[in-house]
Amino acid sequence: MPKQSLTEQETCSLFIIPALEAAGWDLYSQVRAEVRLTQGRVLVGGGPVRRGGDLRADYVLCYRPNVPVAVIEAKRSGRSAALGIQQALRYAELLEVPFVFSSSGESFVFHDRTGLAAAMETELSLDEFPSPDELWARYCAWKGLEGEGARLVLQPYHAEAGGKALRYYQVAAVTRALRAIGRGQRRVLLVMATGTGKTYTAFQIIWKLWKSRARKRILFLVDRDALATQTRNKDFAPFGRAMTRIENRKVEPQYEIFVALYQSVTGAGGRADLYRDFSPDFFDLVVIDECHRGSAAEDSAWREVLDYFGSATHLGLTATPKETAEVSNHDYFGEPVYTYSLRQGIEDGFLAPYKVIRIDLDKDLTGWRPEAGQTDKHGTAISDRVYGQTDFDRTLVLEQRTRLVARKVTEYLKATDRYAKTIVFCENVNHAERMRQALVNENADLVAEDRRYVMRITGDEREGKAELENFANPEERYPVIATTSELMTTGIDAPTCRVLVLDQRIQSITKFKQVIGRGTRISEEHGKYWFTILDFKRVTELFADPAFDGDPVVIYEPGPGDAPVPPDTDQDQDAEQEYGDEAFTGTTGRYVVSDVAVTVVAERVQYYGPGGSLITESLREHTRRRVRESFASDGHFQRVWLDAPSKGGILRDLEARGVLLHALGDELGHEFDLFDLIRHVTFDQPPRTRSARAERVRTSGALSGFGPRERLVLEALLDKYAAEGVESLEQIDVLRVQPFTALGTVVEIIHVFGGTENYLAAVRKLEEFLYAPAA
Structure with missing residues (x-):
């Protein structure tokens, strides 16, 4: 066969793979073929789920498993060897590797991103391909990697922990963190969007450090009881008997991996100085999950724990690094060693995009003022002033507003899926209880089937909190709708949550990101690829804030005369062992008005568009x-x-x-x-239905030029087009389903047309008939 006519696969088999083997690359442990880097962005809309194009590297060369150093892009013979360089450079940037090759079988074009070579781009013959040791040495020179750092990076990962394959950004995050720790950095920050596997990434970092004995005793701090249980039973399960949870005063030095709640060791539900039962040098690595919360403030109780174990390496994990005038993660940890944003996760197809339905209510926009001498439903005189959105459900309750929100939420669920997991974020515990009651009344039929259809899940109520795990479990149908105030804003892994309802004023970007993160997980197994936000408080205007998903800007500049840092207003006040802004005690301290009508003024659907912004x-x-x-x-x-x-x-x-x-x-x-x-x-052309186009082809006699058996297939294709659209015609796999299976196997149907090419030509002719201009 002439070399010029070889396919890409043949070129790889005959020339590229032999060149790699000759250079000393092990095809089984060091060469990965057809590596899928991204999933392809989910395209939001009705109808079947669709994805944009994914990114796949022809070959990724790894010095050790999951330690990539180079990318190769292959092209079929007869084409320029340099043709794949630009494509491969994109993959190299994602993988953070310095060496890029492209080949069509004659030679390699080699692009060196290190800046250390005499020439950035050169041509190599097939027998000049570099060996693994040569590329690794050049990689280490590029990154200044030596000694402890190189040893940590090369320490094996835990293979297939929990059955999960490492994604490209997780490998990059692990590598960057270990490089930083290896060169002696004591405080390390990873910023990874909710749903991108922060805990799993942390597990792999800890695993490498622990197995290499670079760090022997590790403390993993979380701020949710559910998170502690989830971490221990899932991602950290491979630690087995080396792991324990700190739940009492007894120090158990035989363990090496310790999981603890912040609150348990700092006094909220535990003993205030519990951490002092350990010597200050007991731990040599402390991992702080959700480190934007209490540990960001200098005078917080959580910071005391970090200061006490100050000799250890501190690794902070967050989706939302806190940067305010008073509090800064960066001031404590320094710049993040790696950032993977919500926007990037959606573009890559690892996170779910969203559509927003913004519902504006009249009283929210214009406010409400009581009449002179008006009293509320309990006979309390209402202070005379204009009450607006900042007052509703805090100082003033408009009961009809609550009912209207519950009705609109229910209308949406009835129009889509009444069993779609839904979180309703309310102003406080009192509001969450009233919203629960309103939703119960709107959904009385399903509540009659199971009382847990609607549940209030807040920090002060044991019955509701007991259902938190069931809500998060995709295999559990109930609860379906959860009303909450703060407890579910962060750290709850609910992969099948499809609807977020915002009836809480949120002005903090940090908190907003956490709330949105409740819906961003994709669950292909359960058909969850995107989610909907129902916004009643114009919260989604924060999507337009440049700080929403950009790189955090440090604005905290501590000085010698700084005033004490105020309480962390973003801290989840419904956290484990704590109540919200109040326990549920009825409506004390609020005016409650039952006879003021509230109506919908405007309702608009917005979609997540290219580049990470809402289409307004x-x-x-x-x-x-x-x-x-x-x-x-x-x-x-x-x-x-x-x-x-x-x-x-x-x-x-x-x-x-x-x-x-x-x-x-x-x-x-x-x-x-x-x-x-x-x-x-x-x-501005008038639209036509698919059924009308299909019927016109049937009645026009356009198919008369085909034989009887061919016409049967083409008429069935017309039915398929009318039901599903033109793309279904262009897939040969359509012949594997009804009604085509009644006409024969795929091979038999194609044989009717005289072969694949003739079948495809007939489909193209059918499309010509469908889209021919009307007479």
Whole structure:
């Protein structure tokens, strides 16, 4: 076979792989092929779940398992060896490796990102490919890695802990943390968005340090009882009998991995000086989960624990580093050694995107003023002033407002999925109880089936807290709706939570990120790829804040004359062993008004768009603008569409550019062809339904040129198109389902047309008939 006609796979087998073997690379332990780096961004909208394109590296070379040093991009023979360099550089940036190769079988183009080589880009013959030891030595020179640091990085990971494969950013985070610790850095900060596996990443760091005996006794601090249990039973389970939980006064030095609640060792539910039962040098690594909370403040009780174990290495984990005028994580830990943001997680497809339904209520926008001498339902005279959103459910309760919010939440669930796990964030425990009652009344039929359909889960109520684990468990149906104030804002892993209801004023970016994080986990097993935010308090305006998902800016500058740091207002006051801003004691201290009508003024749907921002313009205007960036006119769009060998390819390209095709279907109707919806919204053309297009082909005689058996298949394809759209026609796998299985196997059906090429040609002809201009 001529070399010029070899496929990419043949080029790899005949030339690239032999070159790697000759250079000393072990194909089983050091060479990973077809490495999927990202999942592809979930595209939010109605209809079936869709993803954007993922990123896959042809080869990743690892000096040791999960210690990558190089990327290779392969191209079929006959093409330029340099063709894959730019593509591979993107992969190298994600993997944080310095060496990039591209080859089409004749030679390698080698790009060196270290800045230490005489030339950044050179060409190597096949027999000049570098050995593993050579690339590792150059990698270490690039990173200044030697001695302890190199030993820690090369220490084996725990293989398949919990059945999880390490993602590229987790490997990068582990490597950066170990490099920092290896060079003697005493305080290390990792910033990773909620749902990206902070605890699992921390486990692998601890595992390497513990197994290498670089750190022998480790304290892992958390701020939730559920988190302590979850950590011990899941991610940290491989530590087995070496691990214990600090729950009493007895020091048990035979253990090496200790899990503890902040509150247990600092006095909230434990003994205030419990940590002093250990000598100050007992631990040589302290890991602080959710370190943006109490440990960020200089005068907090939690900081006392860190100061007491000051000789240990301190590793901070957070999704939301705190940077305010009074408190700074950076001041304590320094700059993060690694950051993986919510925006990046969504773009990579590891985190769920969201759509926002913002519901504005009249009294929230205009306020409410009592009439002269008006009393509330308990006969208390109401102070004469204008009450606004900052007052509602704090100093003033409008009972009809609570009922309206509960009704709108219920309407959404009834229109989508009444068993979708939902968290309703309320102003306080009292508000959470009243919201529970309102939701019970709106959903009396399902509450009658199981009283746990709606539960208040707050820190002061044992019955509700007992259901927290069931809410988080995807295998448990109940509770479905949880009303809360603070207890569920952070640290609760609920992968199937599909709806967040914001009826709480949130002004802190830190807290906002934590709340949004309750919905960002993807659960493919349970079909959860995105979530919805119902916003009644205009909280989602914080999405527009530059601080929402950008790099934190240090603004805390302590000086010798600093005043004492005020209490941490973002601290979860409903934390374990604590109540919220009040225990539930009825409505004491609030005016309660039952006869003031509240109505919906405006309701708008917003979507997460490309680049990490909410699309705030109307869906139609957004679509028109995005489509016209690629197509100057209706005629241009039609020509490209009709000439395209794959209509699905055009639709995927448009989605990648931010066109929300299925959201258009939600708004205008999923019975219309996407081709027609795009033309209708962008170029003001009347839309046609898929059924109408299919019927026109049937009655036009267009299929008369095909044989009887071919027509049976094509008519079944028309039915499939009318039901699902044009992309279903372009997949041969469609022949594996009804009604095609009644016509024969895939091989038999294709044989009717005389082979695959003839079958695909017939499908393209069918598409021509479908999209032919109307006479």
